Amino acid sequence: MAGMPDGSFSGAAPLDVAVAASRHLLAVPDDVLVEEVEALALSRYPQAAWVEADVFALAEETYLSGPFLVTAADRDALGLPDWADQTYLLTCRPERGGPVPEELRAVGGLLAAFAEGSVEGQERAAVDVLCAMGRRLGGTVRTSTGHLLEPDPTAGVDLVVHSEVWLHPDALVRVLTPVLPGVRLLTEPELDARTQLHAADSAPDAAQGGARPGGGELDEGERAWLHAEADAFDAHALAQPQVTEAYGAQWSYPDGGIIGVAVEAEQQVPLVLAGLEWAADGTITYALRWYPADPVALHEGRAGRVALDQREDARARIEAGARALLEAVRGAATDDDQFLVDP
Structure with a gap:
């Protein structure tokens, strides 16, 4: 088996433009x-x-x-962006289906790139991987049909932490507060019996001396009995294993846009975690995602400086949040393409 090539940019060989034009390629800085x-x-x-x-x-x-190596002349010939300095070529057997309907071609992406015959099978899988690599590396993909598939404007922002450890909602808030001050839970834990009793004692009609639901006041014996019942309920609840399927938290930007955190159990783990003992039976996932205030404007390239600055701020906060979670629960982090990342 031959060794891998020199990892430096200087080790890149000259590009054959004629060959490159007939292949799917990944262009990177x-x-x-x-x-x-x-x-x-x-x-x-x-x-x-x-x-x-x-x-x-x-x-x-x-x-x-x-x-x-990609030269200025190569970029002009292939229609690549100015920052494209090197490229990788994908060679695979073409697998194409029928023409893409006109109304779907307008969606763009792969539907427009392969309008004359939809890409399928192993070729589709390989092109999908090439596009995912472009998103991770800040590159772009040029298909053999001459279309450029630019990364989504939000690509590379969201991260998912996978762990065998379940954080109680309050613990999640404590872990993320240094990064997302003021982060709040979207779903609160169910009130226990003591909280319900406190709420009843604080209600307007109870403030007059503690009224029964049907009228009249509670005597000291009845109140003592209710408190004893609450203590017993609390003790029983604390003795049971905590079962929580999923919950979420949210942090908001003053000018719109949010960072959301979704926590849930997941049985099917990413391929990159397969074989790891701690992930064998599934994992707990902590997904940190940025939701821009105006996603349409961002996707159409109409977003202003504020939105673009927020994207970079969200990227930094999500990376810091992922690091904080990894310190608390261990595990591993992936991006939305299920590549392992080191935030």
């Missing part, structure tokens, strides 16, 4: 290392291996080759 591309590919194709100095075999008849 000059600071992306081969090791990063290899790690992402392995997370989706665990059996992948270098078969030549610059050819990574992902699966049968599916290869990723590179990196190749």
Whole structure:
């Protein structure tokens, strides 16, 4: 087996534009290392291996080759952005279906890129991985049909922490408060008997001396009995294992936009966690996501400086929140493409 290529940008070979134009390609900036591309590919194709100095075999008849140096002339010929300094070429057997209906072509993305014949099967899986790598690495994908598939404006912001540890809602708030001051729970734990009794004692009609629901006042014996019942209920509740299926928390920006946190048990774990003993029976997931105030404007490129600054602030806060959670519950973090990340 051949060794992997030089990880530095200087090790990139010249690009054959004619060959590149006929392949799906991933274009990335000059600071992306081969090791990063290899790690992402392995997370989706665990059996992948270098078969030549610059050819990574992902699966049968599916290869990723590179990196190749992209010049200004190459960018002009292929319609690549100015920051595209190196590229990787995907070689795979074409698998196409029928033409995409006109109304769906307007959606853009893969539907528009493969309008004459929808991409399917192994080719579709490989192109999806290439697009996911582009989102993770800040790159872009050019299909063999000549379409550029730009990353979503919110790509690379959201993270999910996977752990075997379940945090009580109040504990989650304590962990995230240094990063998201004022974060609040969306669903409060059910009131226990003592809280209900306190609420009854504080109600307007009870303030007059403690009235029965049907009228009249509670004597000292009745009140003592109710408090004893509440104590017994609390003791029983504390002795039981806590069962909570899911809950959420939210932190808001003053000018719109929120960071949401969703906590739930998940039986099906990402491929990158398969084989880990602590994830064998499923995990608890802590998903941190940014929801912009005007997602349509952001996707259409009409977002102002405030929204773009908020995106970068949200990215930083979510990374810090993921680090805080990992310190509290251990585990691992992934992005929405289920790549392992180190926030």
